[in-house]
Amino acid sequence: xGGVIAPGIIxxxxxxxxxxxxxxxxxxxSGNKKIAIDPGGLMFYFFRFTTLIPxxxxxxITHIFVTHGDPDxxxxxxxxxxxxxxxxxxxKTMIKEMNGKNLMLGPRDRGLAFTKEFNKVRTISVDETxxxxxxxxxxxxxxxxxxxxxxxxxxxxxxxxxxxxIGWGAIGFKIQLDGKMIVNxxxxxxxxxxxxxxxxxxxxxxxxxxxxxxxxxxxxxxxxAVELMKPKLVIPCHYNCPAFFSTKFNPADDKEFKREVAKLxxxxxxxxxxxxxxx
Numbered sequence: 001x002g003g004v005i006a007p008g009i010i011x012x013x014x015x016x017x018x019x020x021x022x023x024x025x026x027x028x029x030s031g032n033k034k035i036a037i038d039p040g041g042l043m044f045y046f047f048r049f050t051t052l053i054p055x056x057x058x059x060x061i062t063h064i065f066v067t068h069g070d071p072d073x074x075x076x077x078x079x080x081x082x083x084x085x086x087x088x089x090x091x092k093t094m095i096k097e098m099n100g101k102n103l104m105l106g107p108r109d110r111g112l113a114f115t116k117e118f119n120k121v122r123t124i125s126v127d128e129t130x131x132x133x134x135x136x137x138x139x140x141x142x143x144x145x146x147x148x149x150x151x152x153x154x155x156x157x158x159x160x161x162x163x164x165x166i167g168w169g170a171i172g173f174k175i176q177l178d179g180k181m182i183v184n185x186x187x188x189x190x191x192x193x194x195x196x197x198x199x200x201x202x203x204x205x206x207x208x209x210x211x212x213x214x215x216x217x218x219x220x221x222x223x224x225a226v227e228l229m230k231p232k233l234v235i236p237c238h239y240n241c242p243a244f245f246s247t248k249f250n251p252a253d254d255k256e257f258k259r260e261v262a263k264l265x266x267x268x269x270x271x272x273x274x275x276x277x278x279x
């Protein structure tokens with residue numbers, strides 16, 4: 001499958017380049033497509049939501065996948081769509097019909113405010129499969145766990161629910177493109193029974209940072225999912241990210257995780273922000 005590749009390599013029409021930008025932000029380049037997954041904001045000091053996927057990459061994006069409506073996954077989705085003219089693929093729960101218009105959850109609005117009208121949107125539900133521009137996309141069950149935010153002695157726990165924005169629209173994606181199967185689970189707890197049908201994906205992007213704050217799987221739970229799906233390549237994500245005045249929010253030991261994945265006879269590649277791999 002190959003290791004991390006230095007920038008500058010020229011891709012053939014038979015290769016796929018996957019770049020990671022922290023949290024669950026990725027780009028996937030293959031043939032004439034350049035997919036962006038979760039173009040969110042970097043939540044760090046003073047809540048400056050700078051873009052995870054660099055703006056220099058925006059214009060070439062052909063498709064935008066959104067796993068849910070949290071700021072670190074969705075903050076720049078409309079801005080990216082406006083510059084790239086790319087369609088957004090998301091859960092049907094991200095859309096509501098209001099006053100005769102189909103409006104999406106406002107990326108930077110507070111609460112469950114459906115205020116944004118996008119020009120191009122394709123919706124999908126869990127276990128539904130759609131065809132779009134030569135890709136086959138299937139929705140995967142995902143459940144966002146509660147998120148605890150601490151500021152010194154003060155802490156607040158946000159629990160997903162029908163009236164709460166946290167984790168809204170959570171869904172994973174199985175993307176079949178150019179003969180390869182890419183699975184991105186977004187932010188989710190473990191769903192072993194629901195994921196049994198996902199077998200031997202070429203790439204599995206999986207969150208591992210749920211040990212301290214259980215908003216996603218932790219390393220042990222992610223390892224169960226890896227053992228269940230038996231992917232060819234695992235890319236851990238959504239851990240050790242700068243957020244909420246911490247340089248390592250959602251902490252995880254990626255070296256230990258990689259060692260445990262290797263024991264299963266499966267390749268695991270750790271990508272830092274801006275690193276990419278050719279598959």
